[in-house]
Amino acid sequence: MIEINNLSFSYSDTKSFIKDMNFSVSKGEIFGFLGPSGAGKSTLQKILTGILTSYDGSVKINNLEVKHHDNSFYEDIGIDFEFPSLYAKFTAIENLNFFGSLYTKELIEPMMLLRMVGLENDANKRVSDFSKGMKSRLNFVKALIHQPEILFLDEPTSGLDPVNARVMKNIILDQKASGKTIILTTHNMHDAAELCDRVAFIVEGEIKAIDTPHNLIMSRGGTKLKYSYLEGTKEIQRTTSLFETASDPILKRIINDNKLTSIHSSEPTLEDIFIEVTGRCLQ
């Protein structure tokens, strides 16, 4: 579905902003871009969505080189921007009708979209009277109205309460189940780990790692076992890999001697792995 080969891009003649990227995204996959601000995620998405076309290398979507796209290319692209992109003086339904009218494809009924995100009773309310979370939800369903094959979602759960965030994540998973390809950009590691089939760690315009969240976590030793025990009157803490518990002589001894005071497993988060791989924080 999406094929990127030797992609480089520069805003000036002197320095590359995107450096030699290679990856592919399959149809029906949720692929996450993770990286700190200024890492190149937005630029990469602008290239994928055909806004920036002066790149080197190859970017193909459905076998079409993106830099040669015509405007029908956008019939199959839906983008949920991080910040609401809505007419404030239009009602929710007017906004959906307005943006829907820009497409020739068959549209999803606007009221159905509003019902999906619990805004059916606010259909005729002006967007300027909406809360931040309501705008985010409307912005999100606006990207779905023309039933695009590829969805670009930028921080889709940002600013939402847990209940509405859950609703959005379920819709994203439903979209995937119906065969849509989804590119997700987020700082939220829980969302990325839960939703993404694969993620790419992007720092300074380069992909530092690319794999499934599970493999990334496991590649760094996976789950750790933390335990503490009494040595005389002193409590000592130790950590071992979960896979090495049987070969940890101290652990064996203190279990036999009944000296364990505590024991628990701890799994590294995707954020821990990101920091370990890239040496950078996500925020």
Added chain:
Amino acid sequence: MRMLNSIRNDMKFQQKYGFYIVYMIITLSYIGILLFLPNSIRDVVKGIILFSDPAALGMFFMGAIILFEKSERVLDSIFVSPIKVDEYILSKVFSLSLISTTVGLAVVLATKFTTGNLVSLIIGLMLGSIFFSLIGLIVAVRVNSLNRFMLGIIPLGTIISFPPFLLFFDINNFILEIFPSVIIMKLILAGVGIVEINYVYSVVLIGWIFIFWLWARRNVIKMIKSLSGI
């Protein structure tokens, strides 16, 4: 179909954001002023008012529309939809020229239209509005605030709008004859029966509109690439 939707959407935008109310107030003010003027100067003032209507309103309303769209980030979504840059420009300038022409005709008809050339008037109002709203677009897509828009539009608008007024001092030469705003003024003055018009100049005006269209197009494409968006 998409083009028609786009024009309809732009008109809806203009109605929702209060542009039509402003137009209505302006129209009534124009009519009121003209009805109180003596017959001897009414047609000349009418010509000047009809010229300044597409000139000022076309430029400033286009600026306001673009700045609203920028502040609400809707351009991010519009330019990742199938709409083409030319369709975007066309629906904006056409919807504004439609209202501007309607206002102009209302002013003329409400203030005793007698001897003028209606065809010339309609062409002048319509092409004038298209030309000046393109100027508004050219400036507005390059700026992000009203202050910067005013800093750009006032010098450019003045340079372009000033030459037609030389006609009232009997100053005329070939350069003035092919100057876009002078042609617009002449078409409108012919519309209210003050001068005769050679329609060849409307072709020259269309040529000017084409050049300014390309300029606007170039600026819109630059703006799309710089949108913060995703």
